[in-house]
């Protein structure tokens with residue numbers, strides 16, 4: 165979170181970790197950090213094409229549908245519709261917020277542990293170090309072992325696109341392996 169001291173009670177219920185800012189950057193590569201805060205109402209679907217950096221994929225472009233969720237628990241009833249059929253989950257955190265780690269654990273339990281197709285291997289953690297604020301929350305075991313990108317909005321958000329593409333490549337390989345396995349299963353059954 166941003167300026168903790170100035171936040172009101174309503175704001176502390178929200179995550180404000182930078183999910184929408186990052187989703188906008190990934191979808192159209194415009195850097196607009198520090199703009200006016202507009203809390204996401206439930207979920208917003210962003211579609212874009214990414215260049216695949218994995219050499220095995222021959223540089224093919226991949227269509228990505230990114231569901232940018234609100235961090236506000238009042239939208240929790242939306243979550244099952246969000247994680248259903250998801251190929252991966254990207255967590256965005258701001259560890260300058262004291263309860264960031266416990267919130268992450270709760271989101272992991274709610275999104276990843278409820279979907280049998282997901283595990284921490286399909287997940288990515290983006291740590292948004294806004295304004296170089298001090299880390300006061302430490303990651304639990306599951307998050308400290310996860311693929312991790314650390315960004316400072318103003319300094320290196322540009323590097324995020326490249327790293328995100330690598331993450332998409334790993335997801336794509338997993339999806340392909342699963343569909344090949346499904347085809348084999350069908351052949352075995354028939």
Ligand SMILES: Nc1nc2c(ncn2[C@@H]2O[C@H](COP(=O)(O)OP(=O)(O)OP(=O)(O)O)[C@@H](O)[C@H]2O)c(=O)[nH]1
Pocket residue numbers: 166178179180181182183184185186196197198199200201202203204205233234235236292293294295316317318
């Ligand atoms: N200075 C700075 N501001 C940022 C950064 N990332 C996000 N912000 C600002 O922080 C506020 C919240 O960012 P959002 O991207 O809307 O946060 P969110 O995680 O989508 O929030 P919810 O939709 O409420 O869950 C906005 O005013 C952003 O402009 C950053 O890296 N640096």
Ligand SMILES: [Mg+2]
Pocket residue numbers: 183184185202203204232233234235
């Ligand atoms: Mg948002």
